[in-house]
Amino acid sequence: MTGPRYYDPGDRAKSYDAAKRDFTVRSGRLPKNALFQPEQLTEIYRSIHETLESPYPLTNERRKLLEDAARQIEEGVPDLDERVERSNQKELDLGAPDEGGMQFQ
Numbered sequence: 018m019t020g021p022r023y024y025d026p027g028d029r030a031k032s033y034d035a036a037k038r039d040f041t042v043r044s045g046r047l048p049k050n051a052l053f054q055p056e057q058l059t060e061i062y063r064s065i066h067e068t069l070e071s072p073y074p075l076t077n078e079r080r081k082l083l084e085d086a087a088r089q090i091e092e093g094v095p096d097l098d099e100r101v102e103r104s105n106q107k108e109l110d111l112g113a114p115d116e117g118g119m120q121f122q
Contacts, residue, residue: 059100062090 041047053061065087069080091097 055094055096055100058090058094059097059104062087062094062097063101063104065090 038052042049042052065083068075069083069087075083094100
């Protein structure tokens with residue numbers, strides 16, 4: 018049986034974290050659906066920043082909670098910047114006129 022490959026000579030901490038996460042789920046100590054996938058965390062992160070940058074008022078408590086969540090995602094997703102860029106680009110591509118996106122005149 019071939020399992021996940023954890024050894025990554027370029028980033029041992031990432032490999033160790035992946036192994037811990039997989040073990041925790043396989044052992045039943047944490048249900049798989051209790052963990053967000055990196056793609057989900059990327060979109061949550063983007064939504065947090067859209068909320069923080071919006072003109073709508075936020076309580077100080079809510080702002081702090083959102084900022085803390087964003088920091089936690091930054092620490093937990095090593096390639097977050099690249100993922101955010103890809104996600105942003107996909108949305109930009111949706112709106113491109115030659116891609117069949119909506120056009121406004």
